[in-house]
Amino acid sequence: MGYPARLLVLTTLLLASLAQADSLKPGDKVPDFTLPANKGLAQSLHEATGSPVMLIWLGECYDCPESIVRYQILAESQKIEGLKGWFVWSSENPDNKPPKMRLPMLMFSPELNNAWLFEERPAVMLISPDGHLDHLILGDLAENYQEVETTLMRWLSDTRDGYLVE
């Protein structure tokens, strides 16, 4: 296959994968990523296989700590169920610093090799132990907290029961 043809195929595949990342919906396999954390080592989605993951995509927030601290407590309280909770931070404004939290704050930047950005932020993704997106809750994090909490508890219970049956 000639170079231009190969380039065309690769470009098509790249665009398809980007489109997939942008338009993720429940039931889809979540593309892998490896993102640096503000403290500790980088986190990789494929290394979390076998554990339920709550991925909290933060928007351009200036009062983040107040609105997301409940999410942190929620994730920590469900750690015993094997839940991994990660915040994902991305900001176009370099002066805007990520809030300091106890949960890993993953830092997206475009120059990373194995990373993608979910466009519809803020959002909460509940990713099953086999890497599929089970629930996607879009919109303001403070307003959606109740819905996230209810969905998470039910989902974790279903996930656990599912694993016990298997």
Place this chain on the structure above:
Amino acid sequence: MKYFVALFLLFSLSVHAEEAGREGAGDGDAAIREEVLTVKEAVLELNKDLYALERELLSPATARASFHLSLNYGKFFTPMSLTLSVDGKVQIQHLYTEQQFRALKMGAVHPLGDLNLSPGKHTVTALVRGVDHLGQDLELNVAQTVTKTSKPLITELLITDKEDLQSARLELKYW
């Protein structure tokens, strides 16, 4: 080229499967499964050979330079990210995860990647960011001139603990 070969094999398989299907369902199914497995293995084998050939053409031994990273004990340093530059141009970047760090501590050697370098002298610069045993940010770096000959160049970035300084150092070694 390999796509055409794979397509041809799949096509011949489907034709064969159709013929076999006519002969009888019972024995036919088992035979077809056997045939499918054989063809799959053949395709995989062929793909492997083609990959090796492609690699040989794109990255001949005269230009190949392989870089690896290993960690000796890792008591005083936890690597978090690595940036490797050759002649001032960033060539390899990597982020280390918990699992990879554990593997490195257990003696794993991380293949960072292969580069194409022309024979001659090149300046290799590596910067490893991480934290020390007290949790303080620490950067280890090494800059060294390497000579690429017509043989493949295989190098290893080695992070070793320095007990006397309660720190670590980064070295570039040749295999």
